[in-house]
Amino acid sequence: xxxxxxxxxxxxxxxxxxxxxxxxxxxxxxxxxxxxxxxxxxxxxxxxxxxxxxxxxxxxxxxxxxxxxxxxxxxxxxxxxxxxxxxxxxxxxxxxxxxxxxxxxxxxxxxxxxxxxxxxxxxxxxxxxxxxxxxxxxxxxxxxxxxxxxxxxxxxxxxxxxxxxxxxxxxxxxxxxxxxxxxxxxxxxxxxxxxxxxxxxxxxxxxxxxxxxxxxxxxxxxxxxxxxxxxxxxxxxxxxxxxxxxxxxxxxxxxxxxxxxxxxxxxxxxxxxxxxxxxxxxxxxxxxxxxxxxxxxxxxxxxxxxxxxxxxxxxxxxxxxxxxxxxxxxxxxxxxxxxxxxxxxxxxxxxxxxxxxxxxxxxxxxxxxxxxxxxxxxxxxxxxxxxxxxxxxxxxxxxxxxxxxxxxxxxxxxxxxxxxxxxxxxxxxxxxxxxxxxxxxxxxxxxxxxxxxxxxxxxxxxxxxxxxxxxxxxxxx
Amino acid sequence: xxxxxxxxxxxxxxxxxxxxxxxxxxxxxxxxxxxxxxxxxxxxxxxxxxxxxxxxxxxxxxxxxxxxxxxxxxxxxxxxxxxxxxxxxxxxxxxxxxxxx
Numbered sequence: 001x002x003x004x005x006x007x008x009x010x011x012x013x014x015x016x017x018x019x020x021x022x023x024x025x026x027x028x029x030x031x032x033x034x035x036x037x038x039x040x041x042x043x044x045x046x047x048x049x050x051x052x053x054x055x056x057x058x059x060x061x062x063x064x065x066x067x068x069x070x071x072x073x074x075x076x077x078x079x080x081x082x083x084x085x086x087x088x089x090x091x092x093x094x095x096x097x098x099x100x101x102x103x104x105x106x107x108x109x110x111x112x113x114x115x116x117x118x119x120x121x122x123x124x125x126x127x128x129x130x131x132x133x134x135x136x137x138x139x140x141x142x143x144x145x146x147x148x149x150x151x152x153x154x155x156x157x158x159x160x161x162x163x164x165x166x167x168x169x170x171x172x173x174x175x176x177x178x179x180x181x182x183x184x185x186x187x188x189x190x191x192x193x194x195x196x197x198x199x200x201x202x203x204x205x206x207x208x209x210x211x212x213x214x215x216x217x218x219x220x221x222x223x224x225x226x227x228x229x230x231x232x233x234x235x236x237x238x239x240x241x242x243x244x245x246x247x248x249x250x251x252x253x254x255x256x257x258x259x260x261x262x263x264x265x266x267x268x269x270x271x272x273x274x275x276x277x278x279x280x281x282x283x284x285x286x287x288x289x290x291x292x293x294x295x296x297x298x299x300x301x302x303x304x305x306x307x308x309x310x311x312x313x314x315x316x317x318x319x320x321x322x323x324x325x326x327x328x329x330x331x332x333x334x335x336x337x338x339x340x341x342x343x344x345x346x347x348x349x350x351x352x353x354x355x356x357x358x359x360x361x362x363x364x365x366x367x368x369x370x371x372x373x374x375x376x377x378x379x380x381x382x383x384x385x386x387x388x389x390x391x392x393x394x395x396x397x398x399x400x401x402x403x404x405x406x407x408x409x410x411x412x413x414x415x416x417x418x419x420x421x422x423x424x425x426x427x428x429x430x431x432x433x434x435x436x437x438x439x440x441x442x443x444x445x446x447x448x449x450x451x452x453x454x455x456x457x458x459x460x461x462x463x464x465x466x467x468x469x470x471x472x473x474x475x476x477x
Numbered sequence: 478x479x480x481x482x483x484x485x486x487x488x489x490x491x492x493x494x495x496x497x498x499x500x501x502x503x504x505x506x507x508x509x510x511x512x513x514x515x516x517x518x519x520x521x522x523x524x525x526x527x528x529x530x531x532x533x534x535x536x537x538x539x540x541x542x543x544x545x546x547x548x549x550x551x552x553x554x555x556x557x558x559x560x561x562x563x564x565x566x567x568x569x570x571x572x573x574x575x576x577x578x
Contacts, residue, residue, distance in 0.1 A: 121539055128546045132553045139560060147561045148573045151505065154554055155570075158512055159499075161550075162492070165519035165543070169526035176530050223576045 004063045008045075008072050009112040012037055016105035020098045027097050031087035034101040038080040038108065045073045049467075059467050064116075066471035067322060071115040071247060074329045077453075078239040079108040081446035085337050086231040088442040089344065095140045095229070104235065107133040111243045119179040120168050120204070127211070127244045128161060134240055140229035149227025156220040157211050164207035170200030180255055187257045198263050201256055205249065205266060212245025214273050214307050215280040218300045225296035230340030233292060237299050238333035242325055246303055250310045250321050254475045258313025270311025275402060277304030282412040286419070291349040292339050294420060295332070298375065301413065302328050308406065309390045314397055319472040320389030323464070327374065327382045327457070334371035334450045338364050341443055342424075346436040351423045355430035361438045365425040367447040372421060374454045376414035382457035385465075484525035491518030505561065505568045509554050516547060 015037040023030035048054075049069065054061060062069055083104055090097065110133060113126035138150040168178060174196040175182050186197060213221035221241070225233045249270070258267040281301025288294035306328070309321035341364050342357070343349050358365040374383035387410055394403035438444075457464055491514055498511030520540055527536020562568055 121542075125542065125546060128550060132549055135553050135557060139557070142560070142564065144564045145576055147557065147564050148576055151557055151561055151573060154557055155499075155505075155508060155512070158550065158554075159496070159515055162495075162512075162515045162519040165516070166488075166492075166522050169519070169523040172523070172532070172536070173526040173530050176532065226576055 005068060005072055005112065005116045008041055008076070009109050009116065011041065012105040012112070013109040016102040016109065019102045019105070023098050030097045030101045031083070034083045034105055035080070035087060037105065038076055038083055042073075042076045042080055045069070045076060049073065055463060059470050062467075062470065065474040066467070067251075067475055068115050070322070070326065070467070070471060071243065072112055074326055075108055075111045075115070075239055075243065077450075078235065078329050078333050079104065081333055081337065081450060082231050082235045082238075085234070085340070085443060085446045088440060089231055089340060095142070100137070100140055103133045103137050107137065107235070107240060111239065114243050115247060118181070119177075120171065121178050123248060124161070124164055124168065127164075127248070130240060130244050131157060131161075131211075134236060137232045137235070138224060138228040140232055143227075143229075145227040146229060147227075149224040152220045153224040156217070160207040160210035162207075163203050163210070167200045167203030167205075167207065170196060170203065174200065180251070183255045184257075187255065187262055194262060198266060201252065201263065202266055202269075205252060205270065208245045208248040208252070209270075209273060209307070210245075211241070212249060212303055212307070213241055213300055214245075214303055215277040215300060216273075218277065218280065221300055222293050222296040225299070225336075226290060226293045230343050231337070234333050234336035234340065237296065237336050238329050241299075242303070242328060246306050246310075246325060249307060250318065250325070251475075253310040253313045253321075254318060256313075257476075258311065259315070259476070267311050267313060271308055271399075271402065272311075274304045274306075274308030274311055275405060277301065277307060278406065278409045279304075282409045282416065286412070286416045289351055291342065291351055291354070291420070291424060292336070294351070294416070295335050295339060298413065298416070299328075299332055301409070302332075302375065305387065305390055305406065308402065309393060312393055312397055312399070314393055315469075315472045315476055316389060316396060317393035318476060319465075319468045320386055320393055322471055323389060323468050324383075324386035327386050327454070330450050330454050330457070331371040331374045331383060334367055334447045334454070335375075337447050337450075338368045338371075341439045341447075344443075345439050346432040348432060351420065353430065353432050354424045356425075356427050356433045357436075358425045359429050360433040360436050363438060363444045363448065367444070367451040368425065369421060370451045370454055372417040374458070376417050377410050378414070380458045380461075382454050382461070385458065385461050482525060482529060484521055488518045488522040488525070491515070491521065503569050503571055505558050505570055508570060509551070509558065512554075513547075513551065520544075 015033055019030050019033050107130055110126045110129040117123040135150045135154055139146045172178055175186055210217040225237050228236055256263045278301050281297045281304060285294050285297035306321045306324050309317040339349055374381035377384045377387040391403050391406050495511045495515030499508050502508055520543055524536050524540055527533045
């Protein structure tokens with residue numbers, strides 16, 4: 001464990017224990033405690049990273065490897081947006097507020113644990129805690145669809161845990177220890193027989209690929225995201241599946257030293273599956289009728305970009321992967337929160353019934369459009385820079401086919417989002433748009449905050465580039 | 478470590494049996510049982526790896542932790558099964574098809 005960030009794990013856990021007792025008589029107290037906990041953590045992190053002396057020093061004083069801190073920041077940011085949104089989204093009575101906020105805080109604590117783990121077993125334990133909280137969170141509103149999504153999530157991702165354990169046991173057999181450093185040293189040294197270690201790593205990578213919903217293991221992703229309780233789907237798509245699967249993939253890609261060609265088969269496999277995922281997600285998203293389901297397939301496609309870059313494993317590609325992971329957290333949170341607003345106001349997320357929502361809900365529409373353009377990689381928004389880094393890294397490594405395909409599917413992304421924008425936000429006012437009104441300001445605040453962040457990250461790219469380069473240098477040593 | 482240790486055959490066998498159980502049965506309860514068999518196979522592998530690497534104490538500690546995690550996961554899974562039976566009125570996995578597109 002990275003001890004410097006232990007407080008970010010323990011304090012949400014403490015609040016989670018506190019909430020059921022403190023908020024028994026006064027229900028709204030649960031909202032307050034959860035929001036204050038996460039906001040305090042966020043303010044603390046912002047002070048740690050964004051104080052002027054730190055920025056002018058090129059972020060050289062960041063503790064640990066920098067990736068942990070960045071992702072703890074992302075976890076707190078998305079967690080805060082989701083709790084703030086849910087505080088105003090939930091109707092009185094249903095669902096059970098105390099249980100809901102406790103679970104959200106436990107899941108934030110578990111994600112902090114995942115990103116600050118320094119050995120595979122700790123990583124595994126926190127991933128399991130995270131998975132259990134997600135099953136419970138998906139079924140928050142007791143709907144049939146929620147239970148169905150959670151069951152599919154459970155049955156399709158839990159075998160992945162068994163594969164991870166099998167991989168861990170093979171690593172233990174061959175390396176004698178499970179720490180990240182041990183694997184890094186083994187891969188960096190010139191020991192010739194790396195077969196068993198590669199096999200163990202392959203099993204673990206397979207588990208993490210299933211958990212991150214990469215094609216052909218993506219079948220649970222749309223069901224879980226579509227069925228989940230509306231704010232939970234933002235939490236799940238924005239950060240939970242990214243931390244439990246994709247983060248581990250990036251970490252393993254860095255540890256296995258893909259760039260010096262030691263585990264070439266694994267690198268090829270990851271890159272192929274990443275490309276497949278980009279293609280499958282984009283093509284499937286083109287023919288979706290439901291807003292949330294289309295976003296879920298787009299999520300599969302965007303995760304493909306991250307996996308493709310992680311599989312390449314050069315410093316530039318790792319930078320692109322980390323940056324895209326962070327961007328994905330910002331734009332998918334905006335989109336899923338806005339889909340929740342649409343569901344609350346217009347009563348449906350079916351794209352055939354929606355239309356002309358920009359007249360009825362201008363703020364929701366325009367924040368969505370910013371996020372959509374960032375996803376599709378339109379300059380100067382943040383999504384453009386991360387995709388540019390990934391494609392440049394592919395081109396630099398001589399993989400011109402992958403680079404061209406990644407660029408082409410980025411255009412397909414733009415295409416399906418254009419279709420969606422025309423169907424949902426622009427065009428003639430539909431009956432749903434006539435009947436619905438803009439949601440209240442507190443429900444808009446998280447989406448506006450995240451959209452501002454998307455624009456700011458795009459415009460202040462040089463600062464963020466310095467940070468991400470520092471991270472990539474540290475984790476690739 | 479001259480001969481191939483016997484436990485790994487059992488590990489492979491248990492994982493195969495578990496996955497077969499998951500594939501072949503329609504009832505969600507049976508699928509959960511298959512899942513449990515798979516993860517027990519993985520635990521056996523961990524224990525065996527600890528013994529072969531002369532680090533049995535460490536492996537035992539890990540397996541104890543894993544058992545605790547198993548309990549939590551099984552509890553969550555069973556709660557989902559009960560909730561599914563109450564809400565959807567079936568325990569047949571093939572009837573869970575309201576989400577598609």
